[in-house]
Amino acid sequence: MPSAEIDVSPEVMLTFYRRLYPFKTIFNWLNHEHAPSRLFTHREFAFTLQGDVYLRYQSFNNADELKKQVCQLNPTRFEIGPVYSARPRDKKTIRAGAFSPQVRELVFDIDMTDYDPIRTCCKDAGICKKCWGFIAAAVHVIDSAIRDEFGYEKLIWVYSGRRGIHLWISDKEAMELTDQQRKSLVGWLTAIHPTAKESSKKPNFRFGGKLPPSLQNALQYLKTIFGELILTEQDCFESEEGYEELLQYISDSRTVESLRTKWEDSPSRSSEDKWNDLLRIASSRPNLIPALEDVIIQYTYPRLDAEVSKHRNHLLKAPFCIHPKTGRVCVPLDVTSIDKFDPEGVPTVGQLLQELDAIGREEGAAISHSDWEKTSLKPYVDLLDRHSQGLMDEVRKEKRKDDVSW
Numbered sequence: 001m002p003s004a005e006i007d008v009s010p011e012v013m014l015t016f017y018r019r020l021y022p023f024k025t026i027f028n029w030l031n032h033e034h035a036p037s038r039l040f041t042h043r044e045f046a047f048t049l050q051g052d053v054y055l056r057y058q059s060f061n062n063a064d065e066l067k068k069q070v071c072q073l074n075p076t077r078f079e080i081g082p083v084y085s086a087r088p089r090d091k092k093t094i095r096a097g098a099f100s101p102q103v104r105e106l107v108f109d110i111d112m113t114d115y116d117p118i119r120t121c122c123k124d125a126g127i128c129k130k131c132w133g134f135i136a137a138a139v140h141v142i143d144s145a146i147r148d149e150f151g152y153e154k155l156i157w158v159y160s161g162r163r164g165i166h167l168w169i170s171d172k173e174a175m176e177l178t179d180q181q182r183k184s185l186v187g188w189l190t191a192i193h194p195t196a197k198e199s200s201k202k203p204n205f206r207f208g209g210k211l212p213p214s215l216q217n218a219l220q221y222l223k224t225i226f227g228e229l230i231l232t233e234q235d236c237f238e239s240e241e242g243y244e245e246l247l248q249y250i251s252d253s254r255t256v257e258s259l260r261t262k263w264e265d266s267p268s269r270s271s272e273d274k275w276n277d278l279l280r281i282a283s284s285r286p287n288l289i290p291a292l293e294d295v296i297i298q299y300t301y302p303r304l305d306a307e308v309s310k311h312r313n314h315l316l317k318a319p320f321c322i323h324p325k326t327g328r329v330c331v332p333l334d335v336t337s338i339d340k341f342d343p344e345g346v347p348t349v350g351q352l353l354q355e356l357d358a359i360g361r362e363e364g365a366a367i368s369h370s371d372w373e374k375t376s377l378k379p380y381v382d383l384l385d386r387h388s389q390g391l392m393d394e395v396r397k398e399k400r401k402d403d404v405s406w
């Protein structure tokens, strides 16, 4: 909801970049070690300037250079791209064939927009604690699938500042995936195609009547949240439109007719009552169970924006940027407390600057480079620092191995 408090004016943004943005943290996370490597120096940054001017193929030698340029250009936000075979800023002087994306984090994007056909609490840009439940469910499913099925461990989830979430995976093997490999990995995790959301035809998740293993695993978890999220909080089948959607999953027309009559006659039956009606029928007709499982998957399985993940050269907004519409910081999230996360509790840039002002009055106006430590941004920066420490430990271990091996 727009509010007078949201101030993302150039002056506010500049103060944020100068005093609060954790450039060193971002550097460590992208670079995996203290001394600048190609992972940072050959990395593309893209800036969106005031007035929506887009500046691509920027690159920097270190965190200080990045900070200097950000403070000079004062972008509304900036994005992170792949590591190229040469420095992106030299692109114009390099033969076209010699400039190509080499490695980058494997990224995922989940956006509330793709849940608009099923969520009942908010519309359009709105998001609340209730519909965050869809995102939290998606995070659980994708996080475990990535760890258990693909063996990656270096995952960090970042709230987009409005109504979505990004996942960045920094394992060496994940960074080295080709576009083709990314495409098939995403395909493996995709069950619901957002582009097909308007079609009224019921989805087909099964091959020869059986669910693929990825869905089989996810379903065990999704069954545990379906009741609260879909039946209680969203009450998806309360309206006629809602229960007609549900009835599409039942292929036996006599069952459909009798349920429709029952539900028309007692409009006060909640989603939970209606689901229980179905469960009662299924208890004596087990052939109905796959249809009910399909409903659970359709309403709770992650809806991925696959295009974001398929190409190494896709740009994704940097953590700790400010969402221009909400003024909120794009903060990294702890996956173990994702269910309790409240998007409206994330600090806005205005709030952080007020916190700084309050400290300034107490301590006198000494400006330091890591003023974020004194604000409510601290736990989020600490989270990414801890994550980066894991990446750096990995690189150190690798190097030690190389040292001994000769």
Ligand SMILES: [Zn+2]
Pocket (backbone or CB within 6 Å): 121, 122, 126, 127, 128, 129, 130, 131, 132
């Ligand atoms: Zn909502």
